[in-house]
Each structure stands twice: as structure tokens, then as C-alpha cells.
Amino acid sequence: MNASAPPGLTPEDERLSALRATWATPPGWRGRLAAVNHSTIGLRFIVTGLAFFLVAGLLAMFMRLQLAWPGNLVLDPQRYAEFTTMHGTTMMFLFAVPVMEGFALYLVPKMIGSRDLPFPRLSAFGYWCYLFGGLFLYSSFLFDAVPDSGWFMYAPLTDSTWSPGLNADFWLIGVTFAEISAVAAAVEMIVAILVCRAPGMDLRRIPLFAWAMLVTSFMIVFGFPPLILASILLEIQRAFGFVFFDPALGGDPLLWQHLFWLFGHPEVYIIFLPAAGVVSMVVSTFARRPMVGYTWIVLALVGTGFLSFGLWVHHMFTVGIPLLALAFFSAASMAVAIPMGIQVFAWIATLWAGRPWLRVPTLYLFGFFFVFVPGGLTGVMVAMVPFDWQAHDSHFVVAHLHHVLIGGLMFPLFAGLHYWLPLASGREPSESLSRTAFWLVFIGFNLTFLPMYLTGLLGMPRRAYTYLPELGLHWPNLVSTAAGFVLAVGMVAVLLDVALSFRHGPRARRNPWRAGTLEWALEHPVPDFNFASVPRVQGRDPLWADPRLAEATQRPDGLLGEARHGVRELIGSSILDARPEQVIRISGPTRLPLLAALVLAALLAAFLAKLYWLAAAIALPLLALLWRWGWTTGDPGGPDAVEAEAGLVLPTQYAARNAPGWWALVMSLLVDGSLFASLVFSYFYLWLGTDAWPPDGIGIGIASWPASLVALGLLLACAAATRLAARALRQGALARAARGWTWTALLGAVFIAAHARAMAPTGAPGNHAYASVAWTLAGFHAAHVALAILFALFVAARLRQGLVSAGHPLEARITAALWRYTVAQGLLAWSVLHLFPRLA
Known part of the structure; x- marks a missing residue:
């Protein structure tokens, strides 16, 4: 009998009590700082991402006020450049990617039938790096050194000659610090989806959101290192006098553009593919039928991932690249519309063949279709070189960017918030407030950005703080500004509705949408261990295939139903057919990730202050913390094998060939290999010039x-x-x-x-x-x-x-x-x- 369990409990209650004790986070604020559970970390990512989203929106409102009428002086040119830079940087690096990674961290383990992620400390460390990186970037306002060179930070305007202050340094160090989080989450997600799926969930049964996150994570593994390298090279040039981007000494400022857009165009699809995964999940549930063309959607996700790396020069059509190269990248830019179109037609076919249920998440789906299709069509337009030469750096591109990125992300994001809110809170949002907020967002969004196509075609440049009255653009800009405030009110209403529902919303029953995926098998509130017994999956929609599965997962009489010695355990499965292969013993609550992130932040702050000796000294306690982290990871000295259930003895990960740590190394070396390849590319690119x-x-x-x-x-x-x-x-x-x-x-x-x-x-x-x-x-x-x-x-x-x-x-x-x-x-x-x- 479990010594910590109250007397008089049944064996089943004793097992549940032991599971709760093993997986619990310590109480109080100190316990919260030590939390490593994937649900807690995922919600923190989502809340922090939405907070940065509000800050970026506030900056955008000041910019729209400045552009409402020619000759306005709401912002002077310097402040406008700062707000433009921080708005774009926040939306791209501190909102779009982190908020969808938060969704993945919270949902994917539940979708694939896992109790947690295989590296919970890494998830927590990634969150703290993300938070501190964002705060580091915004601390530039305190030192009057706000980055002002655009969210793409083109050289040579950002070298020490033209930006002698700390403005660019805050951007380079802050963004790179935050990107550690994205890379860590990508490695975590790949390993989890490959080796932590429930028995029976082979590759043909993985939920489409998990597929989207798997492809996205591989894109991050290969796409983020070029930007990380570019940021490191530019910071080295600024700090130590290197000359990578100085054409007078053999450098080339176009090297920055190549490295940046090697990240930048895959970034568009890194943002969009998780949103597409959300759409697939919500469409299937509210159409009340399995997704049409599941295999085609998976192939489209993979195809988009591959094609996205062949488009980076799409953003460099005006820099003087040979026409033959432009023709290749123009064709590649148009070709990516094919896999995107496959997904759109599959969604429409699913709704057409099903019995659509019109609820708030469905409204956001229809809003997404209305907004994303024009964005995709204008994307084909700017993929054509002659048109791009005319529209480049105009408000036409601003409108296209927001239709594709913000519309393509925001509407699925809000659909997902309303869809999974009952799972996270155990409550439902207000239907009337939700519908009102939707219409404010939908009308405000379209009236904000559709006029920008017109102003762009009429010659209004982007990033300009004012314009001449003779252009005749004041009325379209005034409409955009007014609609922007309607959009802002709608967004605040959405987030307020979601926040209030956690305390005041009506209680939701289990699986209120009658969905078929595993996350809806969980109780409300969701236990820290997700599943009392790891489920065995049959079919792509397990709850539709076996309605009794939800009850079975909450009884601790199956796979890993026994909590052993207070150690947290997951099932590790084979990659192709998800056969149980190992028991993964993971770490519990600890403040090591927080301490490591704090020491790393101190090291970067010392480097920013040009106290290089202090930065080198701080590296020693950082190494000591990481040594301690490695020494205490998992279950040091634990057994080589454990009994997962009656008659099933599995090795622990320390003795298994397919261990998560092994795959984490492989993924990390892919990240590093991409970084090394980008550096070798830089060497030969400069040689050719x-x-x-x-x-x-x-x-x-x-x-x-x-x-x-x-x-x-x-x-x-x-x-x-x-x-x-x-x-x-x-x-x-x-x-x-x-x-x-x-x-x-x-x-x-x-x-x-x-x-x-x-x-x-x-x-x-x-x-x-x-x-x-x-x-x-x-x-x-x-x-x-x-x-x-x-x-x-x-x-x-x-x-x-x-x-x-x-x-x-x-x-x-x-x-x-x-x-x-x-x-x-x-x-x-x-x-x-x-x-x-x-x-x-």
C-alpha cells in the first residue's frame, strides 16, 4: 500500500493518489518557478505570446495614427522607425512562432497519448529564454537605445559606422536569446512525436496538428540557424571590428540578406503550418467527419516545408540578381501555392461532405478562408518579377504580409483558443461576446488592410512616417486607421472573453464538441499526468473508433498505471508503428532551467555593456549549472528495465537504442550542421565576390x-x-x-x-x-x-x-x-x- 495515501482507499484510488503525488508541482510561488510540466509551460508560452501581441498592437495603433492624415506629428521620424522595428520584431519573433509553439507544447503530448514531453527541463528553459529575450529587447526603451533599422536589420545600416549606439545590439542579442527557445521547442517536439506516441498510433494515425508541428519543427531546425549565424556575425563585427559586411575590405552587405531570408521565407510557413494544423483539427470536428484527403494533407505539409527553402530570393528581386536566378525563384515562389491549395480544397471538401456545426470556432474558420485566399493570390502576384519590381517596399506588400501572416495565423489562432478553451479551463466562453468579438475582428481586419493594396499601388512606400497630400491617399489611410481601432477593440474583446471564461464561464462537460482525438479523452481539469493509463490507439480518430477509450485512460490499471518510487515515466515507442519499446524516466520540478536562463541573461547583458571579461567570468557558473543539470537529468542510477504493465517488461531509456536523448542529439546536430553550413556558405559567397x-x-x-x-x-x-x-x-x-x-x-x-x-x-x-x-x-x-x-x-x-x-x-x-x-x-x-x- 502507498504510505502517502489516506487509509481506506481502494487499490485504484491508491494508484491515482500516487500518480498525483509523483506528478504534482510544489505549491507556492517557489513551486511555480520550478514547474516543468508541459501543460504549465505551454500555457505560459501562450499567455506571454498574447501579451507581446497586445504590446505590438499598441505600437501599431500609434503608427496608424501617424499615417491617418498627411503631415501628422504623432510620432517623429526617429520614434516612428523605432515603433516600426519593434512592432515587426515582436510580431515575428515574440508572438507568431512562440504562441503556436505554446499550443504545441500544451496539446501535442495529449494528442499523441503521452503524459509529458521527454525533456521537461528543456521546455522550461526555453520558456525562460523566450521571456528574458523579449524583456531584454524591450529594456532598450529604458536606455533610449530602441532598435530602429527595421525588423530585418539590413547591413550596412546596422554596423557600428551607421548605428554607433546600442540600438542594433539590443536587437541582435535579444532576438538571438529568444530564438534559443524556438530551437529548443523544435528539438523537443520532434523527439516527442517520433518516440513518445501511444501504442498503435503509427505514422498514418498521427493527428494533423502534430504532423504540422513535426514539419514546422524540422523547418525551424534548418531555417533558424542562418539567422542566428547572421546575428552572431553582425554582433562580432560591431563588437570586435570584424568586416564580414564591409565591401571596402572584401565583405558584402548582401551576405546579410541571403542569410536573413534563408530564415525569413521559411519563417512565413513556420508561422502558417501550425495554423493550418489547427484548421484541419477544427474542420474535422465541426464537419463531424474524418478529414478528407488525410494523406494528401500530410504530403502537402511536407511539400510546403521543402519548397519553402527554395524561395528566399523572393525577397531580393530588386537587389540586382541575374535574371536567370530570378526566373528560378519566381517559379519556386508560385509552385508553393500548389501544396497550399491542396489543403484548402481538402478543408472545403470535408465541410462539404460533412454536417457543419456553426459555432464560434467555425466562424473563425470562415473568416480565415475569406482572408487567406486573397493573401495567397497577392502572393502569386508578388512572385512575378516585373510586378514585384513595381510593388516592392510599398504598402501593397504590407497588406499582403498582414493578410498572409496575421490573417493566416490570427483567425486559426482564435478558432483554436475557443476550440480548446474547455480543455484548458473546464469552462466555455460567452457565446454572445465571442460572436461580437469575431465580427469586430473580421470587419476591422479587412477594412484595415484592403485599402493598403490601393495605397501601395498608388505609390505609398512602406516604413515612411508621412506622405504628401498631393498623393491623394489621406482618405484610404484614414479608413485604415479607423478600422485598425475597430480591429484592436475586437482583439481585446477576444482575449478578455477567453480570460474571463477561466473563472466565470459556464462549466463544460467532457468533450463538449464531440471530437475524436485523444486530448478530449481527458478530465477537466486535466490531471498533471494526463492519462492514468497510457491509451492504446485504434484509428486516426481514437474516440470515434472506441467511445469507451476516454474512461479507460482515466483508470490506473493499464500501461504505466503504477507510479514507482516517485519517478515520472513515459512510454517510448517505435518510430514507424508505435510499438512500446522503452520506459522513459523524466525529471521532476526544478529551478535549474530558471537559474541557467538567468545566468545566461547576465552573461549577455555583460556582453552588451562591453564588459567582455565579466561575460567570460559568468560563463563559469553557467557551465557549472549545466553540469549539474546533466548530472541530475532523468533517473540517475535507476534500473535498466521496469515492468510497464503485467507481463510487459521494457528497458529504460538509458539501456534502449531508440532513446530520446539519442534523437535529441541527432536533432541538435542537424541544427548545428545548418549553422556550420551557413558559415561555410558565407566563406564561399565572399570568395565569389x-x-x-x-x-x-x-x-x-x-x-x-x-x-x-x-x-x-x-x-x-x-x-x-x-x-x-x-x-x-x-x-x-x-x-x-x-x-x-x-x-x-x-x-x-x-x-x-x-x-x-x-x-x-x-x-x-x-x-x-x-x-x-x-x-x-x-x-x-x-x-x-x-x-x-x-x-x-x-x-x-x-x-x-x-x-x-x-x-x-x-x-x-x-x-x-x-x-x-x-x-x-x-x-x-x-x-x-x-x-x-x-x-x-
Whole structure:
């Protein structure tokens, strides 16, 4: 009997009591700061994203007042530029992506039949980075250093020559800080969807919102690193005098545009695809039938993800790119309309074949169709090069952007808020207030942005703080401004309705919409552990396929119904057919993510203040926190196998081949590989723009060739030492394995010193763009070797404590794979730095 359970309870009640105790968050504000449960973190993302949304809307209202009539002085030119920059930055980086990731963090585990996400600490850390990054960015108002160069921060206007203050630094550091959150959530979501699905939920049964988030997360993995790299390069140029974007010294400001839009155009679909997933879920429920063309929608999501990476020059048609390249990117920009159209026709076909139920979420669906289709059609227009030359940087593009991004996101977002609100709150919103808010939003949105197509075609430029009366644009702008306030009132009404419903709304019964997906099997309020027994799934709509499943999931007599020793457990399943393969033991509440994010924020603040010595000093406690984090993750020293249910014994993740930690490493290396590929792309892009690479008098001399060969030999020796350490572990020789990892770390440290010696003839990074990018590439790889050294020392310490063994090899497998990747990356970097200049 559970010692903590009250006397007189049945065995089933005892199990439920043990589950509640195991999964509970400690009470009080200290407990809330330590929360790591996916529902709590997801709701925090949503609430914080909506708060930033309101702030961005307030900035937009000031901008609309300024443009309501020619000659207005509501905002001076400087303040208008600041508000424009902060409005766009907030909507793109602090609202659109984080709020949909919040939906995913809250909903996806429930949809796929999981109790939580596999890395709850990572989710919490991502939230704190997101919050602190946004606050970091907005703290620029306190220092009168608000970013003012547009949300795209084009070089060279943002280098230290033309932006000598801290304005650009606040943007570069704040946005990059917040992007850590997006990347962390993407890795978490991919691993969860791949290996944490309920038994029976094979790839053909994954809910469409989960499919949309899986594709979106892979897009983030490959799409965000180019912008992260661009931000790092520009901040290095501003802080240390590098010259990546200085054309006088071999740099090129167009390199920033290429890196930015390698992120920027996939970003459009990173924002839209989760919204499309929401639409698919709501359409199926309110049409009261399974989605038409499920397979086609999945293929359309995947196709959109692939095509979106071939469109980045769509935003650079006016910079002087050769016409043949423009033709290719123009065709690709129009081709992406095909998978988008497939989804629209599937939604219409589902509604047509079903029996639509007209409720508030359905109203927002129809509003989405009305708004998104014109946005898509104008997207095809600006994909045509001659038209884009005329409309580029006009209010026509502003109208198109808001129709596609804000209309394409906002209407599904509000549909999703009303649809899943009973699940999160146990209550329903006010039907009359909800419908009134919808019409205010719908009418206000269209009357705000439709006139902008006209003003853009009549010649009104974007980002201009005023316009001449002779243009005759005052009446359309006045209509847009007035309608903008109607839209603002509607949005506030929506959010007020949602907030009030948490306390004052009528109580909702379980599954009030009679939906078919697993999240609606849960009780209200949702237990911290979601499912008392992990469900076994039959069909794409499990609740429609088996109406008794909802009750079965709340009885602790099935899969993982037994809480063991206060450890939180998930089922890990095979990727293709979702067979139970492992029991994943995850961490409970802790303040480590908060502390790590706070220390990282302090490090970035010191860097912003140009106190580089202090930033370097703060890195030490940050490393100590991360060491502690790694040491206490999961269930250190736990068993190699547990009984998941009667007669089913499964290995824990430490002994499983398909462990979440392994897949997290793979996804993280994909992120890092994209970052490395962007840096190598920068090297060769700058080479193509200059006559001599490296230039005369700057570059690696013949004298450095022996030193470079010594460095190469040391790198290969690291690979050999890694292999020997892994072999010793497989043979059960733990002491020899620990010595092998220690030797690997020592060889890595010697390699860093030897390679720095080999790079010495390159000269100062500020002499030429070649030296800047060469030193950056060498430093990038040196940072990876230093990280791999820490991993090697960590595994050696774990081996000596008996926490890693031949039957418990996960950390060693991960470290060996990291070293293999680091050596492979080093070979490529060595070839680019030492071999290529001698062959070019």
C-alpha cells in the first residue's frame, strides 16, 4: 500500500493518489518557478505570446495614427522607425512562432497519448529564454537605445559606422536569446512525436496538428540557424571590428540578406503550418467527419516545408540578381501555392461532405478562408518579377504580409483558443461576446488592410512616417486607421472573453464538441499526468473508433498505471508503428532551467555593456549549472528495465537504442550542421565576390603548413581515442573506458592550441573579410571541440561513479557520436581553411 495515501482507499484510488503525488508541482510561488510540466509551460508560452501581441498592437495603433492624415506629428521620424522595428520584431519573433509553439507544447503530448514531453527541463528553459529575450529587447526603451533599422536589420545600416549606439545590439542579442527557445521547442517536439506516441498510433494515425508541428519543427531546425549565424556575425563585427559586411575590405552587405531570408521565407510557413494544423483539427470536428484527403494533407505539409527553402530570393528581386536566378525563384515562389491549395480544397471538401456545426470556432474558420485566399493570390502576384519590381517596399506588400501572416495565423489562432478553451479551463466562453468579438475582428481586419493594396499601388512606400497630400491617399489611410481601432477593440474583446471564461464561464462537460482525438479523452481539469493509463490507439480518430477509450485512460490499471518510487515515466515507442519499446524516466520540478536562463541573461547583458571579461567570468557558473543539470537529468542510477504493465517488461531509456536523448542529439546536430553550413556558405559567397581569395599579403602562409598538419593529426587522434574508449565500455572495462575519455579530452585541448598556432599567419580579423571568416570558422570548430571535451570529462566522471556501464551506455553513446561529428566537422573546416586556399 502507498504510505502517502489516506487509509481506506481502494487499490485504484491508491494508484491515482500516487500518480498525483509523483506528478504534482510544489505549491507556492517557489513551486511555480520550478514547474516543468508541459501543460504549465505551454500555457505560459501562450499567455506571454498574447501579451507581446497586445504590446505590438499598441505600437501599431500609434503608427496608424501617424499615417491617418498627411503631415501628422504623432510620432517623429526617429520614434516612428523605432515603433516600426519593434512592432515587426515582436510580431515575428515574440508572438507568431512562440504562441503556436505554446499550443504545441500544451496539446501535442495529449494528442499523441503521452503524459509529458521527454525533456521537461528543456521546455522550461526555453520558456525562460523566450521571456528574458523579449524583456531584454524591450529594456532598450529604458536606455533610449530602441532598435530602429527595421525588423530585418539590413547591413550596412546596422554596423557600428551607421548605428554607433546600442540600438542594433539590443536587437541582435535579444532576438538571438529568444530564438534559443524556438530551437529548443523544435528539438523537443520532434523527439516527442517520433518516440513518445501511444501504442498503435503509427505514422498514418498521427493527428494533423502534430504532423504540422513535426514539419514546422524540422523547418525551424534548418531555417533558424542562418539567422542566428547572421546575428552572431553582425554582433562580432560591431563588437570586435570584424568586416564580414564591409565591401571596402572584401565583405558584402548582401551576405546579410541571403542569410536573413534563408530564415525569413521559411519563417512565413513556420508561422502558417501550425495554423493550418489547427484548421484541419477544427474542420474535422465541426464537419463531424474524418478529414478528407488525410494523406494528401500530410504530403502537402511536407511539400510546403521543402519548397519553402527554395524561395528566399523572393525577397531580393530588386537587389540586382541575374535574371536567370530570378526566373528560378519566381517559379519556386508560385509552385508553393500548389501544396497550399491542396489543403484548402481538402478543408472545403470535408465541410462539404460533412454536417457543419456553426459555432464560434467555425466562424473563425470562415473568416480565415475569406482572408487567406486573397493573401495567397497577392502572393502569386508578388512572385512575378516585373510586378514585384513595381510593388516592392510599398504598402501593397504590407497588406499582403498582414493578410498572409496575421490573417493566416490570427483567425486559426482564435478558432483554436475557443476550440480548446474547455480543455484548458473546464469552462466555455460567452457565446454572445465571442460572436461580437469575431465580427469586430473580421470587419476591422479587412477594412484595415484592403485599402493598403490601393495605397501601395498608388505609390505609398512602406516604413515612411508621412506622405504628401498631393498623393491623394489621406482618405484610404484614414479608413485604415479607423478600422485598425475597430480591429484592436475586437482583439481585446477576444482575449478578455477567453480570460474571463477561466473563472466565470459556464462549466463544460467532457468533450463538449464531440471530437475524436485523444486530448478530449481527458478530465477537466486535466490531471498533471494526463492519462492514468497510457491509451492504446485504434484509428486516426481514437474516440470515434472506441467511445469507451476516454474512461479507460482515466483508470490506473493499464500501461504505466503504477507510479514507482516517485519517478515520472513515459512510454517510448517505435518510430514507424508505435510499438512500446522503452520506459522513459523524466525529471521532476526544478529551478535549474530558471537559474541557467538567468545566468545566461547576465552573461549577455555583460556582453552588451562591453564588459567582455565579466561575460567570460559568468560563463563559469553557467557551465557549472549545466553540469549539474546533466548530472541530475532523468533517473540517475535507476534500473535498466521496469515492468510497464503485467507481463510487459521494457528497458529504460538509458539501456534502449531508440532513446530520446539519442534523437535529441541527432536533432541538435542537424541544427548545428545548418549553422556550420551557413558559415561555410558565407566563406564561399565572399570568395565569389572578390578577385583574390585570400588576398595578397593576407592568408595562411607556407610556414603554417606543418602546424596545420600537426593539428590535423591531433584531431584524428581524438577520433581514435574516442573509438578505443567506446570499445572498452562495450567490453565492460570501465576504468579503461574512463581513462580513454580523459585522454580524448586532453588530445582535444592540445588540438585547440595547435590549431590556433596554425592559424596565426592569417593576421588580424579586421584586415580583410577573408581573415574575419577564417578566424570565425576556426573559432566555431574550437568551440565544438571544447564542448566535446566537457562531454568526455562528464562521461569519465559518470564512469567512475558507476552511473555509466555496458548495460547503461546512453551518455557514452551520445558523447561518442558528438566526437565523431566534431571530428567530421573539423575535417571539413580544416579543408576549407588550409587546403582550399592552396588549390584556389
